Amino acid sequence: MERLVKTRDDAPAGFFAAEAAGLAWLAAAGGARTVQVLETAPRRIVLERVETVRPTPAAAEEFGAALAATHDAGAPAFGAPPPGWTGDIFIGRRTQPAHPEPTWGAFYAAQRVEPFLAPAVAAGNLTASGAGVVRRACALIATGAFDDTDAPARLHGDLWSGNVLWSAAGVVLIDPAAHGGHRETDLAMLALFGCPFLDHVIAAYDRRHPLRPGWRERVPLHQLHPLAVHAAGHGPAYGDELVDAAERTLALG
Template identity: 70%
Template sequence: MLFVKERSGAPDAFFEAEAAGLAWLREVDGGPRVVGVHHVAPDRISLERVTETRPDAATASAFGRALAVMHDAGAPAFGAPPDGWDGPVFIGSRRQPCHPTSAWGAFYAEQRVRPFLGPAVAAGSLSTADVEVVHRVCDLIAAGAFDDGDRPARLHGDLWSGNVLWASGGVVLIDPAAHGGHRETDLAMLDLFGCPFLDRVLAAYDAEHALRPGWHERIPLHQLHPLAVHAAGHGPAYGSALVRAARRTLALV
Protein backbone atom coordinates (compact mmCIF):
# COMPACT_ATOMS: atom_id res chain seq x y z
CA MET A 1 0.00 0.00 0.00
CA LEU A 2 1.05 3.58 -0.68
CA PHE A 3 0.67 6.86 1.17
CA VAL A 4 -0.31 9.64 -1.25
CA LYS A 5 0.10 13.33 -0.49
CA GLU A 6 -1.82 15.67 -2.78
CA ARG A 7 -1.90 19.44 -3.06
CA SER A 8 -3.80 21.18 -5.81
CA GLY A 9 -1.95 24.29 -6.91
CA ALA A 10 1.29 23.28 -5.21
CA PRO A 11 4.24 25.60 -5.90
CA ASP A 12 6.29 24.68 -8.94
CA ALA A 13 8.52 21.66 -8.23
CA PHE A 14 7.22 21.35 -4.65
CA PHE A 15 6.83 17.57 -4.63
CA GLU A 16 9.77 17.04 -6.98
CA ALA A 17 11.99 18.86 -4.46
CA GLU A 18 10.78 16.53 -1.73
CA ALA A 19 11.58 13.49 -3.86
CA ALA A 20 15.08 14.82 -4.63
CA GLY A 21 15.79 15.36 -0.95
CA LEU A 22 14.58 11.89 -0.01
CA ALA A 23 16.73 10.30 -2.73
CA TRP A 24 19.83 12.21 -1.57
CA LEU A 25 19.41 11.09 2.02
CA ARG A 26 18.51 7.54 1.07
CA GLU A 27 21.71 6.94 -0.90
CA VAL A 28 23.86 6.96 2.27
CA ASP A 29 25.01 3.46 3.23
CA GLY A 30 24.48 2.98 6.94
CA GLY A 31 22.28 6.06 7.26
CA PRO A 32 18.74 6.09 8.63
CA ARG A 33 15.99 4.44 6.68
CA VAL A 34 14.32 7.00 4.40
CA VAL A 35 10.80 6.62 3.07
CA GLY A 36 10.69 5.31 -0.50
CA VAL A 37 9.16 7.31 -3.36
CA HIS A 38 7.01 5.40 -5.83
CA HIS A 39 5.80 8.27 -7.99
CA VAL A 40 6.01 12.04 -8.06
CA ALA A 41 3.97 14.56 -10.06
CA PRO A 42 3.42 18.34 -9.83
CA ASP A 43 0.39 17.90 -7.57
CA ARG A 44 1.21 14.73 -5.63
CA ILE A 45 3.79 12.31 -4.33
CA SER A 46 3.25 8.60 -3.65
CA LEU A 47 5.34 7.15 -0.83
CA GLU A 48 5.73 3.77 0.80
CA ARG A 49 3.37 3.42 3.72
CA VAL A 50 5.15 3.15 7.07
CA THR A 51 3.58 1.13 9.89
CA GLU A 52 4.50 2.92 13.08
CA THR A 53 5.37 1.30 16.41
CA ARG A 54 6.19 2.56 19.88
CA PRO A 55 9.59 4.23 20.33
CA ASP A 56 12.17 2.30 22.33
CA ALA A 57 15.69 2.89 23.58
CA ALA A 58 17.43 0.42 21.25
CA THR A 59 15.83 1.94 18.16
CA ALA A 60 16.77 5.42 19.41
CA SER A 61 20.43 4.40 19.75
CA ALA A 62 20.45 2.88 16.28
CA PHE A 63 18.93 6.07 14.92
CA GLY A 64 21.57 8.22 16.59
CA ARG A 65 24.39 6.20 15.05
CA ALA A 66 22.76 6.20 11.62
CA LEU A 67 22.10 9.94 11.75
CA ALA A 68 25.80 10.59 12.38
CA VAL A 69 26.65 8.42 9.37
CA MET A 70 24.22 10.37 7.19
CA HIS A 71 25.69 13.69 8.30
CA ASP A 72 29.19 12.37 7.65
CA ALA A 73 28.25 11.60 4.04
CA GLY A 74 28.62 15.33 3.57
CA ALA A 75 27.65 17.87 0.97
CA PRO A 76 29.64 19.93 -1.55
CA ALA A 77 29.07 23.18 0.36
CA PHE A 78 26.96 24.86 2.98
CA GLY A 79 23.66 25.60 1.30
CA ALA A 80 24.19 22.95 -1.37
CA PRO A 81 20.89 21.43 -2.52
CA PRO A 82 20.54 17.67 -3.05
CA ASP A 83 22.88 16.35 -5.73
CA GLY A 84 21.41 16.75 -9.19
CA TRP A 85 18.64 19.09 -8.06
CA ASP A 86 18.62 22.65 -9.40
CA GLY A 87 15.02 23.58 -8.64
CA PRO A 88 13.54 25.40 -5.65
CA VAL A 89 13.75 24.03 -2.11
CA PHE A 90 11.17 24.26 0.66
CA ILE A 91 10.75 23.89 4.39
CA GLY A 92 7.18 22.89 4.98
CA SER A 93 5.35 24.90 2.34
CA ARG A 94 7.77 27.86 2.45
CA ARG A 95 10.42 28.35 -0.17
CA GLN A 96 13.92 29.06 1.12
CA PRO A 97 17.26 29.88 -0.51
CA CYS A 98 19.82 27.17 -1.19
CA HIS A 99 22.95 28.74 -2.70
CA PRO A 100 26.26 26.92 -2.10
CA THR A 101 28.48 28.93 0.25
CA SER A 102 31.94 28.24 1.62
CA ALA A 103 31.35 29.57 5.16
CA TRP A 104 28.63 28.19 7.42
CA GLY A 105 27.84 31.44 9.24
CA ALA A 106 27.28 33.43 6.07
CA PHE A 107 25.01 30.70 4.74
CA TYR A 108 23.03 30.28 7.95
CA ALA A 109 22.42 33.95 8.67
CA GLU A 110 21.60 35.02 5.13
CA GLN A 111 19.78 31.95 3.82
CA ARG A 112 18.18 30.35 6.87
CA VAL A 113 17.33 33.11 9.35
CA ARG A 114 17.03 36.52 7.71
CA PRO A 115 14.69 35.46 4.84
CA PHE A 116 11.92 34.70 7.36
CA LEU A 117 12.19 37.88 9.44
CA GLY A 118 10.25 40.13 7.06
CA PRO A 119 7.34 37.67 6.87
CA ALA A 120 7.43 37.30 10.67
CA VAL A 121 7.16 41.06 11.13
CA ALA A 122 4.33 41.21 8.58
CA ALA A 123 2.55 38.41 10.44
CA GLY A 124 2.74 40.38 13.70
CA SER A 125 5.09 37.87 15.34
CA LEU A 126 8.03 40.26 15.74
CA SER A 127 8.19 43.92 16.75
CA THR A 128 10.74 46.37 15.36
CA ALA A 129 12.81 46.00 18.54
CA ASP A 130 12.57 42.22 18.35
CA VAL A 131 13.78 42.02 14.79
CA GLU A 132 16.72 44.30 15.59
CA VAL A 133 17.89 41.75 18.17
CA VAL A 134 17.72 38.94 15.62
CA HIS A 135 19.52 41.01 12.99
CA ARG A 136 22.24 41.74 15.54
CA VAL A 137 22.87 38.07 16.15
CA CYS A 138 22.72 37.39 12.40
CA ASP A 139 25.47 39.97 11.88
CA LEU A 140 27.69 38.05 14.32
CA ILE A 141 26.87 34.70 12.74
CA ALA A 142 27.51 35.99 9.22
CA ALA A 143 30.86 37.43 10.34
CA GLY A 144 31.97 33.94 11.34
CA ALA A 145 31.65 34.12 15.13
CA PHE A 146 30.50 30.48 15.24
CA ASP A 147 32.34 29.02 12.26
CA ASP A 148 34.35 26.05 13.48
CA GLY A 149 35.92 24.39 10.46
CA ASP A 150 33.48 21.47 10.44
CA ARG A 151 32.79 20.42 6.88
CA PRO A 152 29.26 20.59 5.46
CA ALA A 153 27.02 17.79 6.71
CA ARG A 154 24.23 16.13 4.77
CA LEU A 155 21.21 17.42 6.68
CA HIS A 156 17.59 16.37 6.75
CA GLY A 157 16.90 20.03 7.41
CA ASP A 158 13.45 19.73 9.02
CA LEU A 159 14.15 17.07 11.64
CA TRP A 160 11.33 17.64 14.09
CA SER A 161 9.70 14.65 15.76
CA GLY A 162 6.81 14.55 13.27
CA ASN A 163 9.28 13.72 10.50
CA VAL A 164 10.85 10.89 12.53
CA LEU A 165 8.63 7.81 12.26
CA TRP A 166 9.29 4.89 14.61
CA ALA A 167 8.80 1.57 12.81
CA SER A 168 9.64 -2.07 13.44
CA GLY A 169 12.71 -1.90 11.21
CA GLY A 170 13.99 1.29 12.78
CA VAL A 171 13.33 5.00 12.44
CA VAL A 172 12.10 6.18 9.03
CA LEU A 173 12.69 9.78 7.91
CA ILE A 174 10.10 11.71 5.91
CA ASP A 175 9.54 15.28 4.62
CA PRO A 176 13.10 16.61 4.41
CA ALA A 177 14.32 20.10 3.61
CA ALA A 178 17.65 18.50 2.69
CA HIS A 179 20.78 20.58 2.14
CA GLY A 180 24.39 20.95 3.19
CA GLY A 181 24.63 22.50 6.64
CA HIS A 182 25.98 22.10 10.16
CA ARG A 183 25.31 18.79 11.91
CA GLU A 184 24.26 20.54 15.12
CA THR A 185 21.29 22.10 13.30
CA ASP A 186 19.50 18.75 12.84
CA LEU A 187 20.18 17.87 16.48
CA ALA A 188 18.84 21.22 17.68
CA MET A 189 15.63 20.63 15.72
CA LEU A 190 15.15 17.29 17.48
CA ASP A 191 15.58 19.10 20.79
CA LEU A 192 13.23 21.97 19.92
CA PHE A 193 10.10 19.94 19.34
CA GLY A 194 10.96 16.89 21.41
CA CYS A 195 12.08 13.44 20.35
CA PRO A 196 11.46 10.20 22.26
CA PHE A 197 14.60 8.89 23.96
CA LEU A 198 16.54 11.93 22.79
CA ASP A 199 19.27 11.27 25.36
CA ARG A 200 19.86 7.84 23.77
CA VAL A 201 19.87 9.35 20.27
CA LEU A 202 22.46 11.95 21.25
CA ALA A 203 24.69 9.55 23.17
CA ALA A 204 24.81 7.13 20.25
CA TYR A 205 25.45 9.98 17.83
CA ASP A 206 28.33 11.27 19.95
CA ALA A 207 29.83 7.78 20.11
CA GLU A 208 29.73 7.51 16.32
CA HIS A 209 30.92 11.07 15.65
CA ALA A 210 32.13 13.05 18.64
CA LEU A 211 30.37 16.38 18.93
CA ARG A 212 32.43 19.50 19.49
CA PRO A 213 32.70 20.81 23.06
CA GLY A 214 29.96 23.29 23.87
CA TRP A 215 27.46 21.85 21.41
CA HIS A 216 24.69 21.88 24.01
CA GLU A 217 25.17 25.58 24.73
CA ARG A 218 24.91 26.26 20.98
CA ILE A 219 21.45 24.70 20.68
CA PRO A 220 19.72 28.14 20.66
CA LEU A 221 21.97 29.22 17.78
CA HIS A 222 20.86 26.28 15.68
CA GLN A 223 17.22 26.75 16.64
CA LEU A 224 17.11 30.25 15.15
CA HIS A 225 16.15 28.88 11.73
CA PRO A 226 13.14 26.75 12.70
CA LEU A 227 11.95 29.42 15.12
CA ALA A 228 12.16 32.08 12.40
CA VAL A 229 10.22 29.83 10.02
CA HIS A 230 7.53 29.28 12.63
CA ALA A 231 7.41 32.96 13.60
CA ALA A 232 6.64 33.71 9.95
CA GLY A 233 3.57 31.52 9.94
CA HIS A 234 2.55 30.17 13.33
CA GLY A 235 2.09 33.10 15.65
CA PRO A 236 3.75 35.47 18.14
CA ALA A 237 4.74 32.74 20.60
CA TYR A 238 7.37 31.62 18.11
CA GLY A 239 8.51 35.22 17.66
CA SER A 240 9.09 35.45 21.41
CA ALA A 241 10.96 32.14 21.38
CA LEU A 242 13.09 33.38 18.48
CA VAL A 243 14.10 36.51 20.37
CA ARG A 244 14.96 34.46 23.48
CA ALA A 245 17.14 32.16 21.36
CA ALA A 246 18.81 35.18 19.77
CA ARG A 247 19.63 36.67 23.18
CA ARG A 248 20.99 33.34 24.42
CA THR A 249 23.16 33.13 21.31
CA LEU A 250 24.47 36.66 21.81
CA ALA A 251 25.45 35.69 25.34
CA LEU A 252 27.78 33.00 23.95
CA VAL A 253 30.10 35.56 22.36
Protein backbone atom coordinates in the same frame (compact mmCIF):
# COMPACT_ATOMS: atom_id res chain seq x y z
CA MET B 1 3.27 -2.26 -0.41
CA GLU B 2 0.72 0.16 1.03
CA ARG B 3 0.87 3.64 -0.45
CA LEU B 4 0.46 7.15 0.93
CA VAL B 5 -0.52 9.88 -1.52
CA LYS B 6 0.24 13.50 -0.64
CA THR B 7 -1.37 16.17 -2.82
CA ARG B 8 -1.20 19.95 -3.06
CA ASP B 9 -3.24 21.67 -5.76
CA ASP B 10 -1.33 24.94 -5.39
CA ALA B 11 2.11 23.32 -5.27
CA PRO B 12 4.81 25.61 -6.69
CA ALA B 13 6.98 24.26 -9.47
CA GLY B 14 9.27 21.54 -8.19
CA PHE B 15 7.65 21.23 -4.77
CA PHE B 16 7.32 17.44 -4.73
CA ALA B 17 10.32 16.86 -6.98
CA ALA B 18 12.50 18.64 -4.42
CA GLU B 19 11.14 16.38 -1.68
CA ALA B 20 11.93 13.30 -3.76
CA ALA B 21 15.44 14.55 -4.56
CA GLY B 22 16.11 15.20 -0.89
CA LEU B 23 14.90 11.76 0.15
CA ALA B 24 17.07 10.10 -2.50
CA TRP B 25 20.15 12.07 -1.44
CA LEU B 26 19.66 11.19 2.21
CA ALA B 27 19.05 7.53 1.36
CA ALA B 28 22.25 7.42 -0.70
CA ALA B 29 24.23 8.24 2.44
CA GLY B 30 23.55 4.73 3.74
CA GLY B 31 22.73 6.00 7.23
CA ALA B 32 19.26 6.84 8.46
CA ARG B 33 16.48 5.17 6.50
CA THR B 34 14.15 7.39 4.47
CA VAL B 35 10.65 6.74 3.22
CA GLN B 36 10.54 5.19 -0.25
CA VAL B 37 9.24 7.36 -3.10
CA LEU B 38 7.00 5.45 -5.50
CA GLU B 39 5.88 8.25 -7.82
CA THR B 40 6.12 12.01 -8.23
CA ALA B 41 4.05 14.47 -10.22
CA PRO B 42 3.72 18.28 -10.17
CA ARG B 43 0.89 18.21 -7.63
CA ARG B 44 1.45 14.97 -5.78
CA ILE B 45 3.93 12.46 -4.44
CA VAL B 46 3.29 8.79 -3.71
CA LEU B 47 5.24 7.24 -0.83
CA GLU B 48 5.35 3.93 0.96
CA ARG B 49 3.07 3.95 3.98
CA VAL B 50 5.04 3.51 7.20
CA GLU B 51 3.32 1.64 10.01
CA THR B 52 4.43 3.20 13.26
CA VAL B 53 5.17 1.56 16.60
CA ARG B 54 6.08 2.84 20.05
CA PRO B 55 9.59 4.38 20.26
CA THR B 56 12.21 2.49 22.28
CA PRO B 57 15.64 3.40 23.65
CA ALA B 58 17.24 0.77 21.42
CA ALA B 59 15.62 2.20 18.29
CA ALA B 60 16.67 5.68 19.38
CA GLU B 61 20.31 4.58 19.71
CA GLU B 62 20.21 2.93 16.31
CA PHE B 63 18.79 6.14 14.86
CA GLY B 64 21.45 8.31 16.50
CA ALA B 65 24.28 6.29 14.98
CA ALA B 66 22.55 6.20 11.58
CA LEU B 67 21.97 9.96 11.62
CA ALA B 68 25.66 10.54 12.28
CA ALA B 69 26.45 8.39 9.24
CA THR B 70 24.04 10.43 7.11
CA HIS B 71 25.66 13.67 8.21
CA ASP B 72 29.13 12.23 7.63
CA ALA B 73 28.25 11.50 4.00
CA GLY B 74 28.66 15.22 3.50
CA ALA B 75 27.63 17.84 0.98
CA PRO B 76 29.52 19.86 -1.64
CA ALA B 77 29.06 23.14 0.27
CA PHE B 78 27.00 24.84 2.93
CA GLY B 79 23.61 25.53 1.40
CA ALA B 80 24.11 23.01 -1.40
CA PRO B 81 20.84 21.35 -2.48
CA PRO B 82 20.60 17.67 -3.44
CA PRO B 83 22.64 16.79 -6.54
CA GLY B 84 20.94 17.77 -9.77
CA TRP B 85 18.53 20.12 -8.02
CA THR B 86 18.63 23.85 -8.81
CA GLY B 87 16.72 26.72 -7.32
CA ASP B 88 14.98 27.01 -3.98
CA ILE B 89 13.99 24.14 -1.72
CA PHE B 90 11.03 23.95 0.63
CA ILE B 91 10.49 23.65 4.38
CA GLY B 92 6.88 22.80 5.05
CA ARG B 93 4.96 24.93 2.58
CA ARG B 94 7.56 27.73 2.53
CA THR B 95 10.43 28.25 0.13
CA GLN B 96 13.97 28.86 1.27
CA PRO B 97 17.20 29.51 -0.65
CA ALA B 98 19.70 26.77 -1.43
CA HIS B 99 22.76 28.59 -2.76
CA PRO B 100 26.18 27.06 -2.04
CA GLU B 101 28.42 29.11 0.24
CA PRO B 102 31.98 28.43 1.39
CA THR B 103 31.32 29.29 5.05
CA TRP B 104 28.57 28.14 7.37
CA GLY B 105 27.88 31.41 9.17
CA ALA B 106 27.34 33.45 6.00
CA PHE B 107 25.02 30.76 4.64
CA TYR B 108 23.04 30.23 7.83
CA ALA B 109 22.38 33.88 8.57
CA ALA B 110 21.41 34.90 5.03
CA GLN B 111 19.57 31.78 3.87
CA ARG B 112 18.11 30.12 6.96
CA VAL B 113 17.17 32.89 9.40
CA GLU B 114 16.86 36.29 7.70
CA PRO B 115 14.40 35.21 4.93
CA PHE B 116 11.71 34.47 7.53
CA LEU B 117 11.96 37.66 9.58
CA ALA B 118 9.93 39.98 7.35
CA PRO B 119 7.09 37.43 7.02
CA ALA B 120 7.10 36.96 10.80
CA VAL B 121 6.82 40.72 11.36
CA ALA B 122 4.11 41.03 8.70
CA ALA B 123 2.15 38.23 10.37
CA GLY B 124 2.27 40.04 13.71
CA ASN B 125 4.27 37.25 15.30
CA LEU B 126 7.54 39.18 15.70
CA THR B 127 7.93 42.79 16.75
CA ALA B 128 10.17 45.18 14.85
CA SER B 129 12.42 45.47 17.90
CA GLY B 130 12.55 41.68 18.23
CA ALA B 131 13.50 41.39 14.56
CA GLY B 132 16.31 43.84 15.28
CA VAL B 133 17.68 41.53 17.96
CA VAL B 134 17.58 38.59 15.57
CA ARG B 135 19.30 40.60 12.86
CA ARG B 136 22.09 41.51 15.28
CA ALA B 137 22.54 37.82 16.00
CA CYS B 138 22.61 37.13 12.26
CA ALA B 139 25.28 39.79 11.78
CA LEU B 140 27.41 38.09 14.42
CA ILE B 141 26.86 34.67 12.87
CA ALA B 142 27.76 35.98 9.41
CA THR B 143 31.17 37.15 10.66
CA GLY B 144 32.13 33.51 11.17
CA ALA B 145 32.09 33.75 14.96
CA PHE B 146 30.67 30.21 15.17
CA ASP B 147 32.34 28.66 12.14
CA ASP B 148 34.57 25.65 12.73
CA THR B 149 36.57 23.18 10.68
CA ASP B 150 33.73 20.67 10.20
CA ALA B 151 32.95 19.91 6.58
CA PRO B 152 29.36 20.51 5.40
CA ALA B 153 27.06 17.79 6.69
CA ARG B 154 24.28 16.16 4.70
CA LEU B 155 21.28 17.47 6.64
CA HIS B 156 17.66 16.40 6.69
CA GLY B 157 16.94 20.09 7.28
CA ASP B 158 13.47 19.79 8.87
CA LEU B 159 14.19 17.22 11.54
CA TRP B 160 11.40 17.82 14.01
CA SER B 161 9.83 14.86 15.78
CA GLY B 162 6.88 14.67 13.37
CA ASN B 163 9.28 13.82 10.54
CA VAL B 164 10.83 10.95 12.53
CA LEU B 165 8.63 7.86 12.17
CA TRP B 166 9.25 4.90 14.47
CA SER B 167 8.61 1.65 12.60
CA ALA B 168 9.17 -1.96 13.57
CA ALA B 169 12.34 -1.88 11.44
CA GLY B 170 13.61 1.34 13.03
CA VAL B 171 13.29 5.04 12.39
CA VAL B 172 12.18 6.25 8.95
CA LEU B 173 12.64 9.90 7.97
CA ILE B 174 10.08 11.83 5.93
CA ASP B 175 9.56 15.37 4.55
CA PRO B 176 13.14 16.65 4.31
CA ALA B 177 14.45 20.07 3.39
CA ALA B 178 17.78 18.45 2.57
CA HIS B 179 20.89 20.61 2.08
CA GLY B 180 24.47 21.00 3.19
CA GLY B 181 24.72 22.50 6.66
CA HIS B 182 26.03 22.07 10.18
CA ARG B 183 25.27 18.76 11.90
CA GLU B 184 24.29 20.55 15.12
CA THR B 185 21.31 22.14 13.33
CA ASP B 186 19.52 18.82 12.81
CA LEU B 187 20.21 17.84 16.42
CA ALA B 188 18.95 21.18 17.73
CA MET B 189 15.69 20.77 15.83
CA LEU B 190 15.20 17.32 17.36
CA ALA B 191 15.60 18.93 20.79
CA LEU B 192 13.24 21.82 20.02
CA PHE B 193 10.23 19.66 19.28
CA GLY B 194 10.72 16.80 21.72
CA CYS B 195 12.15 13.72 20.02
CA PRO B 196 11.47 10.60 22.14
CA PHE B 197 14.53 9.23 23.94
CA LEU B 198 16.64 12.13 22.68
CA ASP B 199 19.35 11.41 25.25
CA HIS B 200 19.80 7.95 23.68
CA VAL B 201 19.87 9.46 20.17
CA ILE B 202 22.56 11.96 21.17
CA ALA B 203 24.67 9.43 23.07
CA ALA B 204 24.76 7.04 20.11
CA TYR B 205 25.43 9.90 17.71
CA ASP B 206 28.32 11.11 19.87
CA ARG B 207 29.84 7.63 19.93
CA ARG B 208 29.71 7.47 16.13
CA HIS B 209 30.84 11.05 15.57
CA PRO B 210 31.99 12.92 18.70
CA LEU B 211 30.34 16.32 18.98
CA ARG B 212 32.44 19.42 19.47
CA PRO B 213 32.81 20.83 22.99
CA GLY B 214 30.16 23.42 23.76
CA TRP B 215 27.51 21.95 21.48
CA ARG B 216 24.85 22.16 24.20
CA GLU B 217 25.47 25.88 24.65
CA ARG B 218 25.12 26.36 20.88
CA VAL B 219 21.65 24.78 20.70
CA PRO B 220 19.88 28.21 20.66
CA LEU B 221 22.09 29.28 17.74
CA HIS B 222 21.00 26.27 15.71
CA GLN B 223 17.35 26.65 16.71
CA LEU B 224 17.16 30.11 15.14
CA HIS B 225 16.21 28.57 11.80
CA PRO B 226 13.21 26.47 12.87
CA LEU B 227 12.04 29.18 15.25
CA ALA B 228 12.18 31.78 12.47
CA VAL B 229 10.21 29.48 10.16
CA HIS B 230 7.55 28.96 12.82
CA ALA B 231 7.44 32.63 13.75
CA ALA B 232 6.57 33.36 10.12
CA GLY B 233 3.34 31.41 10.35
CA HIS B 234 2.55 29.77 13.67
CA GLY B 235 1.94 32.49 16.23
CA PRO B 236 3.69 35.06 18.43
CA ALA B 237 4.93 32.49 20.96
CA TYR B 238 7.47 31.40 18.36
CA GLY B 239 8.47 35.01 17.83
CA ASP B 240 9.19 35.31 21.55
CA GLU B 241 11.22 32.09 21.50
CA LEU B 242 13.12 33.32 18.45
CA VAL B 243 14.13 36.55 20.18
CA ASP B 244 15.19 34.61 23.28
CA ALA B 245 17.35 32.28 21.16
CA ALA B 246 18.88 35.29 19.41
CA GLU B 247 19.73 36.92 22.74
CA ARG B 248 21.38 33.71 23.93
CA THR B 249 23.30 33.51 20.66
CA LEU B 250 24.56 37.05 21.13
CA ALA B 251 25.67 36.15 24.66
CA LEU B 252 27.80 33.33 23.22
CA GLY B 253 29.69 35.84 21.09
